[in-house]
Amino acid sequence: MADPTPMTDSPITTVAPGWAIAALGILGALAVTAAMLDGALAARAGGKPGGTMGGPVRPFGEAARLMRQRRRTTVEADRLLWRLGGAGLLVVAALMVTVVPLGEWTIFDLDVGVMWFNAMDVMVWALVWLTGWGANSAHSLVGGYRFLAHGLGYELPLMFALVAPAIAAETLNVRAVAAAQEGLWFAVWMPVAFLVYLLGVAAFSVWGPFAPAIGTDVSGGARAELSGVDRLVFEAGRYALLAAGAAFAVPMFLGGGAGPLLPGWAWVLVKTVALLAVLVWLRRRLPAFRPDKFMEVGWMLLLPAVLLQDLVVAVIAVWRS
């Protein structure tokens, strides 16, 4: 029987739970960076900002505006579920990064870290739908259902994309997956899984091509009735999810903290920021995926492609052992 956690030469320290606050700080900084980059790209694309502040400082102006805004109320809203949905995204993103090792430190060295991440990204299904449902408004309900329709299309390919690195590393432990990429990053020899994973990250962040759930054609969809601080928390949650997805890709596909000169933690951050920048940039480069049409793309193209990728990875893994 194979040892469930293969021998690794990279030492790992599980830090005290109090450091979770530091992790939250890093996640917040990454989310703000993403928002600033998005503001800069919006300014370059000629988009007119809603407030007085444009360009990279737009997120701050937007945050100030939303914090002053009055909270909109709707008739017969299911307030409990509505608030849970809107605030949950940020919580889920924070829970995702607990299993991402920052160089030699990790908060939570869970033996099934990959599954943990997967379970958290499925939570987003519930949360976006609840945001759409809770307001008791037609547009937001349509948005919530659009997200679930996307979910039915993207979730299985995403799950099977996460399977590929786990098979190659023969473990579900995130640290061990990162250590198994000694010499060759998984992104290089499992590109299909990597690309489908990135698509999944965009999807569970309701980002770019997966934004129809919050599209302007349904008055902002799931977030239509969110205003003030509620909306700020929802948007922050989306950016945090994008950042958490980029951070998780580093140990899964990009060799973790491996790299010359710089220490491990610095490489993790550099790779995360680079990937996050790509994801933010792609927002204006890809067309929106209509939920009804994307379902077929997910099941007829992405799923077979990523299953073939898993087969190739499995054959190589068996052949190597």
Added chain:
Amino acid sequence: MLSDIAFWGIGLVAVLGGAAVFYVDSMARATYALALSFVAVGLQVLFLQQNYVGVVTILMMVMEMAIMAVYMVMFMGMNPALMPMSMVHSNKTAIAVAVTTFLVLATGILMVDWPARRGSPPSDVTMALGESLMGPKMLVMAVISPVMVATIVAGVVLAAHRTRYDRFGDDLKQRPADDPQPGGVGR
């Protein structure tokens, strides 16, 4: 001590979440009360050192409740899913059955002579569980799985209103297929 409190606290959440399913008057609340109950059960399983089973329970149950939300609004007649509605039916029978079952099981628990623990837990509990569940029956499971998938596919094909002749024409040559819902890959 702390983990004992957490264990019992989560157990309480699981039971109360399950009870809330029948107490609330909204489909969405019932659905996610059930999800909460299952998440608490998944956390309980984590306490039993079954990390994989616990996390998978959380994953599958949240996903299933989200999909249930899709179908309850899609298929419920007159869309009561969008209105306040009672979550119980056959109330008196259900209470009688539930109380009887509880009494029988609780009596059983109190009457049975519980054996003392023999041996100690294995180092990898999940693998031990998998082997004791599947070990000698792996071949059977490997044979049954494709049969089950074939049954599901055959069932859907037989139940489908539209056949391939509706989609591709009488000589199966019509491209792209004539679908009421256009797909994304232009079949």
